[in-house]
Amino acid sequence: MRASRLVSLLLLLQSRGRMTAQELADELEVSLRTIYRDVESLSAAGVPVYADRGPAGGYRLLDGYRTRLTGLTAEEAESLFLTGLPGPAAQLGLGTVLAAAELKLMAALPRQLAERAARIRERFHLDAPGWFHDGEPTPYLNTVADAVWRQQRLHMRYRRWKTPTPVTRTVDPLGLVLKAGSWYLVGRSEGGERTYRVDRILALQPLEEEFERPADFDLGEFWRSYLARFRDAMFNGEAVVRFSPAGLRILRHLVTPEVIRAAQRNAGPPDEEGWVRTVIPIESVRHAHTELLKFGAEAEVLEPPELRELVIASARAMLDRYDAART
CATH class of the missing domain: 2.30.30 (SH3 type barrels.)
Incomplete structure (x- = not known):
């Protein structure tokens, strides 16, 4: 653990330049006393770490000093090949840059780490957009x-x-x-x-x-x-709704995670037919009207009255439409 922290401290100074003891402690999540001991250990090992005094002071490495130590573990090398999403990189015009960087990284890794990292690409693929949604055109x-x-x-x-x-x-x-x-x-x-x-x-x-x-x-x-x-700010109201057993099963497919959690948290005991009364957050009456119509006959709005009347009006209009089609 301490060896890993010493490597991290050295790489922080190498990549960021001068850093105060407090900044190093915050970054590595250790005490100031630990930082002082670690810096002494690096100096004793021959690493040219210097302390600048004064308000703008801090620890820094001797100008021009670079270590070839990367400190990469097998897990870290593997994870690097999950960080680059090829789709977004291509959208930013960095597709070929990302590919070239991965090739150089693979070439620089020891054979054992390179083989383990290559397995990540064979077994995992990250696809950021949601289902059936490739995003709108972004010409700018x-x-x-x-x-x-x-x-x-x-x-x-x-x-x-x-x-x-x-x-x-x-x-x-x-x-x-x-x-x-x-x-x-x-x-x-x-x-x-x-x-x-x-x-x-x-x-x-x-x-x-x-x-x-x-x-x-x-x-x-x-x-x-x-x-x-x-x-x-999204939810500024509440609705009291009864869901059938089927409605409860499809709940997670039709509403947001926030609504699902609220429905589960506020749910009462099921009645004789398995229907459950609960309270869910809503953005507005109009928005809730559209969302709850997705449940069809598997949900009943109890409150607020204006939302219940909107759903009733929609149900009557649908019934009239289908009745007219049969005559």
Whole structure:
């Protein structure tokens, strides 16, 4: 365990340059005292680790020092071949780059590790998009990705879901996220950080302006926080519903995981016919009306009254339609 940590500490200093003891401790999830001991051990082993004093100080390696040690375990070498998704890489124009990098990695690995890593490709394939969904065309994806890399400001015409639908925005592109087969641009404008689906960009113009990337911005942390806020804001109401045994079986195929968990958590005991009364979160009455119609006769809405009346009206309209077709 300690040997692995020493390798990780050495590689951190090699890849990132000067780092404080606190930064190293946070990264390796150990105490400051452990870092001090580890640095002494590296120095004793002949690794040229130096400490710079002062407010801007920290530990660093002697200029020009590079270690050929990679510290790759068999499991780490195998996992590297699961990190590159060929589809998204190709969309970003990096398909051939990814293939070349994998070839070089395979050539550099010892024979035993290379054989184990090759087995990963033979036995596992990652396909990010959902079923029957290849994603919408994203003609501006390469331009957006280039602007993210170059820190180049963008002016775009964008189609959003609420009115006014087409809007114009000037944004600082901070990052790209692939979620369920769709690409999202995280950009900063006057209103703060926002997300934009790349397939909804109607027109795009890179500007001759560079922007200063916020030093404290973390794309992964922003996205996790955004998803949490999105889920919290998605459901602003509740519905009381009875599900038949068949309705309970198909529940997981027709609604989101959040609704499934709520239905299971709030479920009462089954009645004599096996029907279960429960409470589920809903986005709106209109949206819930559409979603619950998927269950047909295997679900009954009890509350709220306006949702129940909408479902009844739809059922009557369907019955009238089929009755008319028989005459």
